[in-house]
Amino acid sequence: MKGWILPKNSLSYWLRQLRKDSDLIGPLRTPDGDIVFESVEKIHEIVLDPPASLPSVKEFFLPQYETVFVFKTDTVRPIQEKRKRVIFGLRSCDVAALRLLDRFFLDSQPDPYYSERRKNTLLISVVCNRPDPTCFCVGIGAGPYLKEGFDIQLTDLGDRYMVEIGSPRGRRAVREYSFVFQRPRKTDLEDQFEVQLSSTARFQQRINLEGVRSLILSQRVDEGFWQEVANRCIQCGGCVYVCPLCSCFTVTDRVYQEHIERVRLWDACLFKGFTRLAGGILPNDAPVSRTKRWFYHKLIYYPEGIGGFGCVGCGRCAVVCPSKIDMATVVLNIKRVSENAVSG
Amino acid sequence: MRSVVNIYTPLKGKIEEARELCPDVKLYRVRVPKEVHYYPGQFFMLSLWGYGEVPISVCSLDDTQTLEFTVRKAGFVTSAIHQLQAGDTIWLRGPYGRRFPLEMSYHRDVVVVAGGIGLAPLRAVIQYLLKERRKVKRVTLLYGSRTPDGLLYREEYDTWRASDVKVVLTVDCPSDGWRGNVGVVTTLWHQVEGELREAVAYVCGPPVMIKAALTDLFLLGMPADRIVTTLEAHMKCGVGKCGHCYNDGRFICTDGPVFTYKEIKEWDLTL
Numbered sequence: 001m002k003g004w005i006l007p008k009n010s011l012s013y014w015l016r017q018l019r020k021d022s023d024l025i026g027p028l029r030t031p032d033g034d035i036v037f038e039s040v041e042k043i044h045e046i047v048l049d050p051p052a053s054l055p056s057v058k059e060f061f062l063p064q065y066e067t068v069f070v071f072k073t074d075t076v077r078p079i080q081e082k083r084k085r086v087i088f089g090l091r092s093c094d095v096a097a098l099r100l101l102d103r104f105f106l107d108s109q110p111d112p113y114y115s116e117r118r119k120n121t122l123l124i125s126v127v128c129n130r131p132d133p134t135c136f137c138v139g140i141g142a143g144p145y146l147k148e149g150f151d152i153q154l155t156d157l158g159d160r161y162m163v164e165i166g167s168p169r170g171r172r173a174v175r176e177y178s179f180v181f182q183r184p185r186k187t188d189l190e191d192q193f194e195v196q197l198s199s200t201a202r203f204q205q206r207i208n209l210e211g212v213r214s215l216i217l218s219q220r221v222d223e224g225f226w227q228e229v230a231n232r233c234i235q236c237g238g239c240v241y242v243c244p245l246c247s248c249f250t251v252t253d254r255v256y257q258e259h260i261e262r263v264r265l266w267d268a269c270l271f272k273g274f275t276r277l278a279g280g281i282l283p284n285d286a287p288v289s290r291t292k293r294w295f296y297h298k299l300i301y302y303p304e305g306i307g308g309f310g311c312v313g314c315g316r317c318a319v320v321c322p323s324k325i326d327m328a329t330v331v332l333n334i335k336r337v338s339e340n341a342v343s344g
Numbered sequence: 345m346r347s348v349v350n351i352y353t354p355l356k357g358k359i360e361e362a363r364e365l366c367p368d369v370k371l372y373r374v375r376v377p378k379e380v381h382y383y384p385g386q387f388f389m390l391s392l393w394g395y396g397e398v399p400i401s402v403c404s405l406d407d408t409q410t411l412e413f414t415v416r417k418a419g420f421v422t423s424a425i426h427q428l429q430a431g432d433t434i435w436l437r438g439p440y441g442r443r444f445p446l447e448m449s450y451h452r453d454v455v456v457v458a459g460g461i462g463l464a465p466l467r468a469v470i471q472y473l474l475k476e477r478r479k480v481k482r483v484t485l486l487y488g489s490r491t492p493d494g495l496l497y498r499e500e501y502d503t504w505r506a507s508d509v510k511v512v513l514t515v516d517c518p519s520d521g522w523r524g525n526v527g528v529v530t531t532l533w534h535q536v537e538g539e540l541r542e543a544v545a546y547v548c549g550p551p552v553m554i555k556a557a558l559t560d561l562f563l564l565g566m567p568a569d570r571i572v573t574t575l576e577a578h579m580k581c582g583v584g585k586c587g588h589c590y591n592d593g594r595f596i597c598t599d600g601p602v603f604t605y606k607e608i609k610e611w612d613l614t615l
């Protein structure tokens with residue numbers, strides 16, 4: 001029978017073993033009550049049942065700020081993080097997002113920084129039993145559970161986890177400690193199936209990105225619609241920063257007394273200076289062209305270039321956007337407007 | 345997943361010559377420690393530690409250990425590059441981007457259309473055409489600059505003319521003694537001999553000029569897939585990762601910077 005069973009009281013033992021040669025990252029509660037992914041000191045502090053809209057784990061592969069080279073007395077040294085990591089508790093949508101980023105960053109001209117981190121990281125994702133109201137991964141095939149693409153996927157069955165293995169790296173992490181895992185019984189599989197069904201049924205939003213993509217491609221969304229979206233955007237960049245699939249960066253040099261660091265940091269296509277040319281020429285000067293760029297990239301071009309939508313339905317942009325023009329809202333509006341246009 | 349080479353590590357080059365072509369433009373001849381194969385239309389990221397990296401087209405041909413770049417002082421990094429002299433170090437990585445489809449010019453007339461610094465990548469094209477001179481028919485260079493002082497590579501025109509390249513110059517603001525044309529480069533189509541419909545065009549210059557030239561050539565009957573240009577965009581990586589040059593589903597750095605008019609007809613080039 002496929003998979004393994006991990007009794008919950010063995011989880012901390014297993015994680016402690018995995019931590020021996022790796023940094024363990026997991027969801028922790030800050031004193032303010034926020035939940036963030038951080039290096040775990042005390043395993044019992046991991047939040048085992050966090051809300052689905054956790055921060056994404058993007059920063060562990062593409063940090064918000066990272067030194068890529070150090071230059072000193074005429075020599076260049078690339079700064080490559082070699083540290084091994086285990087990330088526990090990330091969500092299916094985040095794993096799905098990483099699989100897409102893999103194609104983007106690794107398929108041609110592989111990015112050495114992303115590649116090194118990905119190679120050194122084991123992902124232990126947890127199926128969402130209770131999606132948030134903002135979640136819509138289910139319509140995209142990016143959750144609440146995955147059929148493939150994960151290293152190790154856990155499903156919470158109450159007092160135990162169903163453990164599925166999806167990669168050689170995942171297999172090693174289970175096999176080495178096989179004594180804490182048990183063979184699943186038929187009832188375990190039934191329970192897992194039950195959880196999958198009930199979780200899937202709990203989604204409050206059913207969003208079909210494919211349908212919206214065709215609406216846009218068949219010119220059913222006019223410029224006025226995008227203009228309205230753009231008018232509301234205050235260009236804070238929040239959506240870009242929280243999105244597990246937004247990966248644009250900028251590069252700049254920092255000069256210190258003895259050395260120079262070349263650093264790369266997150267950037268956002270919604271920012272006015274993003275495409276600025278020498279002499280201050282600004283393509284995409286109009287906010288509407290930037291707004292369209294963001295949505296078109298995710299809905300039209302990502303599928304063409306990468307083979308999947310540039311959105312996994314994590315709902316994070318809906319949580320941060322102060323203007324209520326997040327992916328789900330805009331997509332649902334597109335549907336409504338074009339349906340009205342047809343019926344009216 | 346195996347470890348991958350660091351595609352962002354620049355090579356250390358040595359400037360052999362830094363020559364001022366006009367007040368804001370310098371030509372650099374750079375020697376690199378290992379062989380580098382490149383082709384007209386491609387660019388390198390020139391890199392100065394403490395300042396940053398900028399995309400610059402290669403403006404020379406063939407020599408795998410000495411490359412030439414023409415740099416206009418346009419801002420932060422290019423001003424720092426302008427401080428460099430022969431003997432100084434400059435870092436570079438590349439070549440990147442799509443080449444000019446130069447085989448297309450075989451057995452055809454060729455029109456090279458340039459504005460200002462836009463002649464830099466096209467200089468490599470002209471050098472290529474000179475090398476393959478027997479394979480191409482008539483070659484016309486239409487080159488416009490704001491002022492006569494701004495015309496680049498002036499001492500090379502005679503060599504080009506000697507190889508039967510028709511060099512037609514125009515300026516916006518003539519100085520005393522200027523005997524060439526006055527006006528924008530797109531007023532010079534009548535100078536091209538033969539049928540534009542059958543010819544090939546390579547175009548580079550400021551966005552407005554590119555836009556006007558592409559549209560004109562197309563309206564004059566040249567097929568859209570034989571009108572070729574190279575575009576500028578903000579670039580931080582050169583390899584399709586940073587996202588800055590992304591436009592309409594394509595990365596200017598890896599899918600371009602060379603495009604045929606056919607490929608970018610829908611784009612608003614002067615946006």
Ligand SMILES: Cc1cc2nc3c(=O)[nH]c(=O)nc-3n(C[C@H](O)[C@H](O)[C@H](O)COP(=O)(O)OP(=O)(O)OC[C@H]3O[C@@H](n4cnc5c(N)ncnc54)[C@H](O)[C@@H]3O)c2cc1C
Nearest residue numbers: 276278279398399400401415416418419420421422464577
């Ligand atoms: C494919 C290609 C080929 C080119 N070929 C040539 C050529 O052959 N010759 C030539 O002269 N030019 C060429 N250019 C144009 C050249 O790359 C620009 O003129 C150059 O990048 C200007 O850089 P700058 O730093 O001097 O200018 P700036 O105006 O200072 O900056 C240029 C860009 O860097 C960003 N920037 C500025 N300051 C910072 C900062 N502190 N931190 C982060 N970002 C910053 C800006 O947003 C701007 O987009 C080419 C461009 C492309 C895309």
Ligand code: SF4
Nearest residue numbers: 243311312314315317
């Ligand atoms: S666009 Fe919004 S919902 Fe989609 S993946 Fe990005 S943050 Fe999540």
Ligand code: SF4
Nearest residue numbers: 233234236237239321
């Ligand atoms: S979060 Fe909302 S307001 Fe902020 S940049 Fe994104 S769309 Fe605009």
